[in-house]
Amino acid sequence: MGIDKATLRASAGGPTLAAAVAAQLRAVAEPVVEVGPGWTGLPAVREEPPGQGPLVAAAAGIEALSVATPVLVVACDLPLLGADVLVWLRDLPPQGSVLPVVDGVPQWTCGRWSVAGQRAITELAAGGGRSFQPLRDHPDLVFTTVPPHLARELTDVDTPADWRRLGLGEPR
DSSP states (O other): OOSOGGGOBSSTTSOBHHHHHHHHHHHHOSSOOEESSSSSSSOEEOOSSTTSOHHHHHHHHHHHHOOSSOEEEEOSOOTTOOHHHHHHHHHOSSSSEEEEEETTEEOTTEEEEOHHHHHHHHHHHHTTOOOSGGGTTOTTEEEEEOOHHHHGGGOOOOSHHHHHHTTOOSOO
């Protein structure tokens, strides 16, 4: 993208992506922690070393939360994310780990992770893992198709072309 995606703004004068996602999470979950340099005003932690990817960042956030309940793990590169998709994800049965699926693609960086799933993430990262893919067959994980009216909210942006495709103009 050429810029830290957390600092992008979906609209001129609007919040950064990090702040917008943080606000959506605060609306539906407690406690909430940022894994990053402190862009959001939330309590912030860093993965060590920084920049090792979303799995390691998720592990750092899970360790910082240290809760015995399911947690939502959400990346900041979802400029259309709203609280409604997070409520849907949070409240889905079963009580295990749930990953939304959009157009056949699991959304690894926006999921609900049970205590067993959180343990699997932290163990994988501690063992040098950098990808969520080895968790694909975790017995606790369920892949769930996102309702069509919520699917667009889970569109992530990795390139300027992705950003433009969402009708957001040029990345800013």
